[in-house]
Each structure stands twice: as structure tokens, then as C-alpha cells.
Amino acid sequence: MSAPTRTVVTVSTGDPGTAANIAADVRAGRRTAVDVLAQHFARIDAHEGDVHAFNLVLRQQAGEQAATVDAAVAAGIDPGPLAGIPVALKDNLCTRGIETTCSSRILEGWKPPYSATVVQRLAAAGAVAVGKTNLDEFAMGSSTENSAFGPTRNPHDHTKVPGGSSGGSAAAVAAGFASIALGSDTGGSIRQPASLCGIVGMKPTYGLVSRYGLVAYASSLDQIGPFAHTVEDAALLLENIAGHDPADSTSIDAPPPSLVAAVRRGRADGVPGLRVGIVEELSGEGMSSDVLARLDVAVDRLRTAGATVGHVSVESTKLCLSAYYLIAPAEASSNLSRYDGVRYGLRVSQGAANVEEMMANTRAAGFGAEVKRRIMLGTYALSAGYYDAYYGQAQKVRTLIIEDFRRAYQQFDVLITPTSPTTAFSFGDKTADPFTMYLTDVCTIPSNLAGDPAISVPCGVGDDGMPIGVQLLGPALSEAVLLGAAAVIEKGN
Template identity: 65%
Template structure:
């Protein structure tokens, strides 16, 4: 493309600049005409092309679609003027592969959906498009969002851009890594037990799990319906708010969607935390095996908020420690039912066993599920099937739902005294690939701090809080009551300012 080395270097610098900018900055630049949407998209696609071979954040890059969309926005700007552009016009975004995209492969990281082209867009995907954001690809994930490292993807793991030998977290590891690596300033993920916040922490980006019902689940391939929630990844708190505001709000196609209007986040983002009461959740801070640097980062967060004028105190949410076991009954129970539809009859993989013509539907069904699902998915289907079985329902699923009620009650009590709560996002920084693959329980424990929020149906987000001794990002978690996104973001913004964390990962060395 370039006719000389200096041109090439200039292009390269230009691309590096564009892929470092925030979503807000890119949207402003496109609107002002400083850059075209096409240039922005090309810069990100070039970076993906150059580096995703080593990160593997994407399962499918939609380069042609993204360029066409960018050209259309540029044409719109020329014909109808900059004011006609929607708020996120020209901003690249990575979309977790659990979200249905019309005519674009949607696998959920599973062999069983290989080759399936959804005939419809998820509501959030449609709203993303309406906001002007441009989907550049489908992000890798643990199969059906079951996992905390993205190693359960049937198509190979994603590598943490900060250290390619380590996991990016999961299940939305591809989305988190894409944002950390500069493949897109924004990404959508889903969070069922921490699947946005934990990878956000491990990749040094902002990750938000909104209130259950605040973002539509229509077109989100279900893992655990009563816990799943879509949310944004970004490198800045403001960008996360921009993306959340672009996709949230009532959707009549989702019966669990909350009809009340959303309190906007951005207008109050810089209001500070003076006078806010912040509780540090004892049960989520004193977890077994917590890395000292993670505890230190939380201490630092407490100090920063106090300095900014908030009142800090310790608070107990006694039932929070039962969140993990309750979660591992409720989520698999719902999953066992949600994943029953993958039977080889209507779409996706079909494996016909035995001689041609000899198989019946049940045998085909069994062979398809045997070949199509990975080990962790099978483990959870079996766990959930067992938990719902006659004679065990009350002891397992029923008991877990009672624990859930207790957790909701305990959080409600805490929020009588505090505006938001604080905890680590995850007990440790990113662990090496393969480290916990053979120890599911150890893997499950990386979500111990995030799970209670899902069970409570409330909101929480992870904010980068510096690096540990190995140069790996640490996250702190801000928890808010249901529909408390605005105050939660204010606290997150204060922490962002305090920590001054603006670093971006450099996968594969200086790029």
C-alpha cells in the first residue's frame, strides 16, 4: 500500500495511535472528520491481522462486513453531515461468540454449533449497529460460557496479551483480550458468574456486569437464564458507560427485561465520591488463597476513595460464602435444560452412528452430543441433571434457591448502610495456561468474589488496580444494588483517576 518505508512507518504509527485511543476519542475523531470510519476500522483490522495469531481473541473476524459498514457511515457523514452520525459511529467492537449475529457464524466456542448461521441478530447486536459501532469479529470464549480461562473453547484458548503464556480469564476471555490488545476499544461479553469481571481483571480492562434485566438477553445463547447478563468491556470507565448506554434498556422480546427507564451514567460520571458510603465486603476479601498483591491493591483502593471524600467501612455479607456452591447447582441445572436443544435435528452438528439407515433419533442425539460437547459442558449438564432429579431437587436445586434468597437479603441489608460495596474481583492475577485445567474446583474458585452478585441479580464492575510483581494486572470490584449503575460508575471513575492505570498490553512485544 505504501510506496516507501517512511510512508509505511507513518501508517504504522498512525495505526498504533488509532488502536490506542478510547472509543469516545475515536467517535469524536470520526465525527470531526479527523479520520474516517474506514481508517479506524482498517487500523484495528491490521492490528488483528498482525497479532491475533498469537492472542487468538477471535473465532471469526468480520473484516468485509466491518469495512462495508465503515464505508456506509463515511458516506452518510458526507451526504447528511456529521450530526447525522450515531454516537459510536466508526468505533470497532468485538462481540462475544455467544451473541447471535445474523448470517455470521455463532459457535459459543462449541463444535456442536460449528457452521450454524443465526437467522437473526441478538437485541444487543442490533442496538450496537444502531449506535454506529462496528463489529469486527466474534470473540473466543469458554464453550457455552462455562469456564474461567477460555481454555474450554473447542477452538483453542485465548492468550493473555500481558503474558501469552497465561490465561486471559473467562468465559469472555476473547472479548477481554481483544480490548487489552488494542484489537477494539470496546467489546461485549456475558457474565453468568463473573465471566466479564474476572477476565477484565486478568486483562487489565474495565468490565461491567449490569443489573439482571437491564440488558436484553434476546439472542444471547443461554447458559444459565436466571444469571446471564450482557455487559461491556473497555479500557476506560467512560467508554464502558458509552457502550452500556448504547445497548441497555427495556426489550419487549425478553420477558425478564426491566421496563423502568435507565438512569443515565455519563452525566454524573465526574461527580466524584464525596459523601458516598463504601463498604468493604469482609467475606469476599478474606478468601482462601488470595494473592497478597491483590489484597494490597484493595487497600490502595480504600485509601484512594477515602482521599476522594468517601466514607469507608467494613461490612459483612454472611451468606456470600455460600454463593459458589449455590451457583454450581443453579447454573448447571438451568444449563442442563438450556443445552438440551442441541440434538442434531434442526441445526449445527449431526453425528449419525452405525450403519446408514440403522440409527434412530435417540442414537443420533446421543452421538451428536457426545461428539459436540466438551468435557466441562458435559460435566455441568450431568451436574445439573442430577440436581433437578426427582428425590434430589429439594436437597440441591431447592436448597440453592434458598441460599440465593439469603444472599439477596444479606446484600439488601448491607445496602441499607452503604451506597456501594468493594472487594477484589478475583483472588489472583492471571495464571499460566494449563494450570487449572485438570482441577475444576480450583478453576471454579477464581469466581468466588464475582458469583454472589449474579445470584443477587445486582450490578458490579471490575476496574484495573495496577500490576502485580510479575507485571500482571490486578482488578478491584465495585458492587452496587440493582439498578445502581450510575453510582457504581462514579466510584469506578474515581478509582480510575486514583490508580491512573492507562497502560495497554503489548502482545508479542512492542507492536
């Protein structure tokens, strides 16, 4: 095997700078969006062949968007708070007239007649969409190895996975192909790849960001969130996509929170009096020692910045993995029924005597193994005679988990755990046994089940030199608190 290559950018110094810098410069006319975009495209041209972060690079559209931003600035019109920031979009976000595949053969070639709410909000805020990023098919996976279009490689080491399912978005940011990116997180699909790629990733409170136009995996768990190099950039992006959307019945009807200010406060003032709880069940057994060592470092930084730290047991976290792998596949089995070859996407008519066979053959040809596995599992868990034992029971466990966390948050403002039990693993390491792969989500799944926010923030590297993230969890709508605390951990890097 050839020596691993790296394609990572550092943004804190020099070009192209943080997303916040880019927007400030573009709005002030110090830099043009077109120039910023050119810097990113230069990196894509140089390294995308190695990394494979994208299913589709939107070269022409991005150029047009950037030119429009510059024209606005020239005309004295503010293009918006994300002016000229190159952003990558996970390829399960609908983009009007632009192929949206979910990295699945079954949707290959599909161009939605509408754009997701978040995509519209980004455009309205002046961001420039550079491409659609690779993912585990329909967001089912933790390594991006389940993409029908081939895996994405970790920019820190091309022999390693970037994590998943939003591996393409995480890699695009880490490699400097985009300044920021959107992913979706159903069981850790933003936080885990952020951790493995050494960037910031956040899953907001369920309902804070509209899901309209996010191709559903598990509807009661899915949430869109930001990837960024810095905590402040993550806050900036989240601030601009959050807020009520009448097109999503599960959207929280409240004004979007002020987040960038919270980051700046955290960085300047620390976190005096913040009560931080280390989750016992997720900070020992099953976690590699270098990961735990970096967790200790993060805890020390918080303590130094004024936090009080204690240990807390959240016993039901032990049940989360099982509950998740009943609930998510059950919902997925229903959400993915619509890919039947009738209205869009793949149709396999060959050998089909009737519509039933056409549907079954289309789905057999169009879905990959992991998607089929979860559809089968979910169909079984919902089927007559098994609903109560599996899906119904998992929903009750979900109640127990929520209650458990509520108790923990009476004692603590935020909880802290590793994001991933290990650093990035090698391709093929965990593909043989599905359950081994599922175990990589053990720290991230609880907040999806509870509907609470959580953030992964980089905190050094492991014994193998690969990035390690730590995860902060908080109760619903505690994003500002989490971002402030994350800024403290980031400041120590």
C-alpha cells in the same frame, strides 16, 4: 519456553484513542471510520496469531459498516453515538447470517437467521463489528481453555490465560483489536477476564440489557455487559445497549440510565459522602497478598475522593459458590438440551439405530468435557428425589443472599472486593481439578445470584507485573453510582 511476549495497547494517549474520542472524531468528520478500522485491523494482522482472540474476524462486513458510517457523515447524517467504534462480539451473541458457535463443535457452522437485540442496537448506534470472540464453550469456564477452537492468550503475557469465559472479548480490547467489546457474565465471565487483562468490565443489573439473542447458559444469571479501556467507554457502550426490549420478558421496563455523565461527575467531583463497605468474607482468606494490596490502594483513592469507608460482613457470600454450581448447571442442562442434531448444528448419525441414539451420540461428540460435566451435574440436581436438596435448596439460599446484600446496602452505597483472588494464571494450572477453577469466581458470583450490578476496574499490577482489578458492587440499578466510583479508582492509575 520462549520469553513471554506482550501485545497490549495503551489508549489514553495517541492513536487510536478511547472509544469516546473515536466516536466524537468520526461524527465531527475529523477521522473516518474506515481509517479507525484500518488501525485495528493492522493490530489484528500483527498479533491475532499470538493472541487468538477471535473465532471469526468480520473483515468484509466491518469494512462495509465503516464505509456506511463515513458515507452518513459525508451526507450530513449523524451515524449515532458509537459512530465508527470498532467493537468485538462474544461468539455467543447471535449475528444474522454470520457463524455463531459459542466455541462449541455442536454449533460449528451455524448461521442464525436473526441478530441479538444488542447487536442490532450497536449497528443502529454506528458501531462497527470487527469479529466474534473466543470463549469457554457455552460460557462455561474461567480461562477460555474450554473453547473447542483452542485457548485465547493473555495479551499481557502469552503464557497466561486471559480469564473467562469472555476471554476473547477481554483480550481483543486489551490487545487493541477492538476499541470496546461485549461479553456475557453468568458468574463473573466479564469481570474476571477484564481484571486479568487489565481493562474495565461490567455486569449490569439483571434485566437492564436484553438477553434476546444471547445464547443461554444459565438464564436467571446471564447478563450482557461491556468491556472497555476506560470507565467512560464502558459507560458509553452500556448506555447504548441498555433499555427495555419487548422480546425479553425479563427486561426492565424503564428508560436507559444516563451513565457517561455519571462517570464525568465522578472524575471531576470525586465521591463525597459515598459510603463504601469492604466485604470481610472476600478481602482476606483465599486472596493473594498483592491483590489485597491493590484493594487497599483502591479504597484509599475512594477515601481521598471523599468516601467514608467501613467493613461489612455479608455472611452468605460463603454459600454463593455452592449455590451457583447447583443453579447454573441445572438451568444449563435444560438450556443445552436443544442441541440434539435435529434442527441445526452437528449431527452424528453414524452408529445410531434411532433418533435417541443419534441425539446422544451427537451430544457426546459435540460438547466438550466441562459442558458435559455441568449438564450431568445440573441434570442430577434437578432429577427426581434430589430437586429439593439441591436446586430447591440453592434457590432458597439465593433468597438469603439477596436479603444479606439488602442489609449491607442499608449501611453502604457500594461494596468493594477484589475481582479475582489472583492475577492471571498459567495455562493448565487449574484444569486438573474442576473445583479449583470454580474457586476463581468466588468474588464475582454473588452479584449474579443477587441480580445486582458490579464493575471491575483496573488498579495496578501484582508482584508478577500482571494486571489486578478491583470490584465494586451495588444494589439493583446503581450503575451510575458504580461507574462514578470506578472513575475515581481509574483516575489514580
